[in-house]
Each structure stands twice: as structure tokens, then as C-alpha cells.
Amino acid sequence: MNLEIMQAQFGVRPPVQKPIPEFILEMGEEGIRKLISDHYDAIKASDIYFLFPQDADEFEAAKRHSSDFIIQICGGPAYFNQNRGAPQMVGRHAPFAIDAKARKRWLELYRPLLEELKEQGVTETSLNSFWGYINIFSIWMINTQS
Numbered sequence: 001m002n003l004e005i006m007q008a009q010f011g012v013r014p015p016v017q018k019p020i021p022e023f024i025l026e027m028g029e030e031g032i033r034k035l036i037s038d039h040y041d042a043i044k045a046s047d048i049y050f051l052f053p054q055d056a057d058e059f060e061a062a063k064r065h066s067s068d069f070i071i072q073i074c075g076g077p078a079y080f081n082q083n084r085g086a087p088q089m090v091g092r093h094a095p096f097a098i099d100a101k102a103r104k105r106w107l108e109l110y111r112p113l114l115e116e117l118k119e120q121g122v123t124e125t126s127l128n129s130f131w132g133y134i135n136i137f138s139i140w141m142i143n144t145q146s
Helices: 021-044 056-073 079-084 089-093 100-108 111-119 124-140
Strands: none
Touching (some): 021 111, 021 124, 056 079, 089 124, 100 124, 111 124
16 A cells, blocks of 8 residues: 655645545445544644644534545535535635644554554555545645745
8 A cells, every 4th residue: 555645845736636436435434434533533642633623522523524524525425515515625724824744744643544444454446545635635735834
């Protein structure tokens, strides 16, 4: 599995491809929700937690919103649009000072989770597709130079 982190050039938004449909078929909605929840739990114990809601209820809501977004982007129901409106993720992340280092750490926290999913039988093709999406899309969230 190729989990290399693409270098980010500040202010450049490379074209992004959504994960292949097989990803949501293999993971299911609950599997995606667990992946996102586990990722947020790893974030909570990391050096980038300060970028996330500190209130427990708000943190849990952020998990739900992120799960809804990923499910929707992967071809599932439009939960994010129904509950939050159009994604507009660059604007939603604008209040937070996200630099290349924070992006890299965010991605690094996904690696063990994706490796575990591979061991559980999710195909490498699907996992690489998801990684490719978050690897590039996360570049779009960088709004502060390091």
C-alpha cells in the first residue's frame, strides 16, 4: 500500500479524485464512521488536537460531520448536505491556522488505521483510493504558511 504523503505547495490546489465506489462498498457506512472516529481519537492524543473542538460534545459532533462528509464524498447518502449544507470545506476550515506540518500530522494519524483495515480485508485498491483522496484534498485545507 502506498501511504506516502504528497508534498504541499502553499496556495496550490491540485486536482482531487474522489475515492472509488468500492471503498464505501467494502467499508460500509458504519465502517467509515468507525474509521473517522478512530482517527479523531488519535487526533485527540496528538499535537494537533488544538485545531479541533475542545468541548467533548463539539468534538463528537465534529466526528459526525466528518463522517457524513466522507460517506457523501464516497458516493453514499448526502448526509453532510442534509445536516450542514454545501460542504465548502476550504471556507469551513478557514478559521483554523492549518499549515503543512499540521496536515502532515493529520495524514500520519491515518496510516496505522488504514494498515489495520488492510489486515481486516479491505482491499489495497480501495485503501489507496481513499488515501489518494485525503492526501490531495488535505492540501486544499492548508491556509497558513509554515
